[in-house]
Amino acid sequence: MTDVLGDVKQARRPAPTxxxxDYVRIARRELRMSQxxxxxxxSIKTPTLSAWESGRNVPDDLPRVASDxxxxxxxxxxxxxxxxxxxPPATSDTEVPSIGTASSG
Incomplete structure (x- = not known):
């Protein structure tokens, strides 16, 4: 006889963490910012950010980078x-931070 509950228990997997x-990528996309x-x-290089987002690397000083x-x-x-x-804050109420100033004329 098949153990139905055993099959259910095996099917349950913890939610992926x-x-x-992932958090960096989610925030960046929510703010509609490029890498x-x-x-x-x-004040970092784009390949560094890309490495964080892909999981190839993490910052040495993670708490400081999280504050930044x-x-x-x-x-x-x-x-x-x-x-x-x-x-995270709701994106509809989130202002995209100003990265620089544009000069006119």
């Missing part, structure tokens, strides 16, 4: 670190 890079724009705002990301994006640094139930 997000990596630091280059976010990298410039963080909070300053630039408005998303809580705890969210970037995956701590607890901290949620």
């Amino acid at each position: 997000l990596s630091f890079g 280059g724009e976010l990298a410039a705002a963080l 990301l909070e300053r630039v994006t408005g998303f809580a640094r705890q969210w970037f670190l995956g701590w607890g139930d901290v949620v």
Whole structure:
């Protein structure tokens, strides 16, 4: 006889957890920023940001970078670190940070 509950238990898998890079990518996309724009705002190189987002690398000083990301994006640094139930701000109310100034004429 087949153990139906055994099959159900095997089918249950924990929800996938997000990596630091996933959080960075989610925030960047929610703010409609390119990798280059976010990298410039963080004073890092675009390939560094790309490596974070892809999971190839993580910052050496993760808490400091999470604070920098909070300053630039408005998303809580705890969210970037995956701590607890901290949620990002609603994007409809989020202003895209100014990265530079444009000169006219």
